[in-house]
Amino acid sequence: MRKFSFKNICIPIFAILLLLAMVIPFFYFSGASKSYTTNSCITLDDHWDVDINDTHYSNVTLSDFTFPMTQKGDIIVLSRKLNEAFSGRNPIIKFNSVHVKVDAYLNGHPVYTYGGNEFFHGKLVGYGTQYISLPSSYNSKPFKLILSVTEDDAFNGIEPPELGNGETLLQESISDNRFLLATALFLIVFGLIVAAVTAVLSFRNLVFSRLFCISLFSFLIGCWTLCNNNLIIFFASDLRVKAYLEYISLYAMPLPLLCYFYPEAHHKVRPKYITVIYQCLIVAQTAFFLFALITQLTNVIHLPVHLKVAQLLMFLELIFILALTIDDIRNHRKYDRALQVGVIATLLVVMVELIRYNVEKYIIHFHDSHYSSSVCYSALIIIVALLLDYSSKISHGLYKQAQQQLLENMAFSDELTGLHNRRKCDEIIEKLTAQCDDFILVSMDLNLLKYYNDTYGHEKGDELLRCFAGVLKEAFPNALSCARMGGDEFTVILPAMHETKRNAALLHLYKLMDEQNKKDPSLKLSTALGYVTRSEFGREVDIRMLYQEADERMYQNKKEMKEKQPELFRR
Structure with a gap:
């Protein structure tokens, strides 16, 4: 898994939120100064004659008329x-129609037809x-x-x-719905931008898939809000596009x-039946x-026919999410608090909207074009709550990852030099040996450590160790491991390479030590070394055999150094 920064994730997200949030007040105040007189349009409410099939009604006031x-x-x-x-x-x-073919006549002559x-x-x-001209x-x-009428249960009012004037009617509609329009556009643009980014990132790290779910939910509810409140007319005049987009989004x-709640539903502390219910809901909804x-595309059953089933499924799913939230509250999972508040608030709003829709449609005077949902405002609440919850989980995950990394460093690193320790070195050799991979094990013994400790104190000795560790890392950048085994003993594990390349790498180490000695004469770097390759042994080999052979060759090299440089070892 690639490492990533919590800061690098959250700053762009909230920068986008901040930028897009500017759209809302812009739309809100851009229409505030624009005023329209009450005579800018005339409502044709009275004096209608209405025929419904074979039933005639005279002098009808439409706002009070139900059937x-x-x-x-x-x-x-x-x-x-x-x-x-x-x-x-x-x-x-301006006339609002609901699943009807429309024909308009003036003085007996057709002036408009639709559908x-x-x-x-x-x-x-x-x-x-x-709009009928x-x-x-x-x-x-x-x-x-x-x-x-083209659909069952279409309307009862x-x-x-x-x-009025077409331009004036459109401007009035924008002014009256500017905040709703801005909110819907915010949800759509936010959803599109974040979905585009996280769709790519999710292939690298699945942690971004939850953010993708949030963005997709935001986009869908924004599209539905535009259509449900007849705001899509500002962008597309085809009512079929509006109907398709609204129902598909819903x-x-x-x-x-x-999908966002997948980890919560499959949490190990949940009862088994919670996971089963979740899987059933996912399958049923899909x-x-x-x-x-499919039935719409094949023109077998139209999308509006499925609305009652969609509402029932949505109600069950909201109850299920509420159950998860209540379970979190009961178990005092404080890191989910923002999500709990957002889910409860949104759940209440959506339930009220579902009840209001059905009551107005089937019990009291209702016309679909009258129904204007405020669910998009609650969507803002849950999207912010989901983002906070996502950020909390990322923060918690990064904290655990940092803890794990710290424990690993403590367990597998030498505190003084930052190199691997014996435990990590053993682990790497065992893994390479088990895989039958060839490698080179270099055993080193740092000269003069005892001299520096006894003469200048352990601080100077520690400085010598750190200096040598730095040279090792620079000399062997492609090493599988550079380790301090303890005291003045070091080990380097190199990938298998040709003899010429191996000798060049070891000569490079000596060259770097000479350069460091000239740079800082107060520290004299010198080491004896011996190396062994895994391929020198048969299939039956263990760590002890490798260490023993490398150490013997290292001691042989140290003996040769004492003979050639006796003054170095008299210190």
């Missing part, structure tokens, strides 16, 4: 005279805001809307159309959230998403 839930094949006709005088140019009627081809072929029509001479002429949204997508 049984529409089913596929129902025909609704709305008609009235446009007696309202609009002073602006380019008059437009005819999809209706004829039985495809998903979509829903959202439609009128001629400037519309005043006092009869206007008729014919709505052909009709939002009053608005008459149905896929639980998957990254469930199968449901694929089934909904």
Whole structure:
């Protein structure tokens, strides 16, 4: 596993958060100074005649008008005279439709149609805001809307159309929804940037996969918010795109959230049934998403038909995550506190939204275009909570990694020189021997250590040891190990190499010692050495045999040095 810095991970993430957070106040305040008069648009609420199949209603006020839930094949006709005088140019009627084919007539002449081809072929029509252009001479002429319902349980009320200028209506919509729009864009852009980065990093280190789940969840809930609140109209006018994106985002949204909680669900302290339930939810959600997508693409079952099943699965998954959170609280897992608060807050908001949606749709006056969800705000809470939880886990993991590294250093390093100790050297030789790898074992004995300890004190002797250790590391940069075995004894393990290259490496050591002696005459570096190769022995070889042979050759070299440089050993 590659080492990485907690600081290097968190700083870019929170820099992105800070940068994107500037978008929210920008959108919020950019529309605050823009004011619109109450006459900028006219709500066409009264004096409608409504025909639902064979039932006629006269002089209807649409905001107070409800009827049984529409089913596929129902025909609704709305008609009235446009007696309202609009002073602006380019008059437009803004109308919100829900899974219907729309035909508009002015004075008996068609002025607008939508969804005819999809209706004829039985495809998903979509829903959202439609803008019906009128001629400037519309005043006092009869206007008729014919709505052909394409899905079951579509709506049980009709939002009053608005008459106004197209540009003004769009500007008003942006101004009224600027904070919601900014929040959705923040979630999308944040999700895209972080997902792009972590998707690559996850191949190197799986710890980034959890951050990828957070970013994917952020992107999906941002897309759903744009579509659910009819804000996608600012970027794409095709209502089918809106419908596809909204339902696919909604149905896929639980998957990254469930994947994020994989470690928690599989924690060894959890009861076995928790893991089983988690696996069932993952399989069910994945199968449901694929089934909904395939049946839509093959035009067998449209995406809106699966909404009740999606809500049921989502409710079960939220209950499951809540159970994990309660279990964490009960077991006092304090490092999960931020996530616990975020999950509980978001869970409450989502549950309230699910209840509100179904109550408004099936019990009281409800029209899908009226439903504006605030889930995206709670998504900000849980995304921040997930990021804090992720940072906490990374910090905790790095702390444990640092502890492990410290313990390893203490167990396998020589405190004075920073080189490996005998235990680590033995471990490396045993591993190489077990793998039948060839290598060179160099045994060294540092001369004059006793002289420096006795004459100048152990501080000077320690300085001599550290100086020699530095020269060893510089002389053998590709060594498998440079170790201090104890006292004045050192060992170097080199990979197998040709005799010429090996001799050059040893001569390089002597050259570096000479350079160091000239640089600091107060320290005299000198060593006797002997080496042995693993291949000199047969298959049956152990550590003792290698050490013994290398030491014998080292002592032989020391004997030769005493004969050639007797004055060196008289100190």
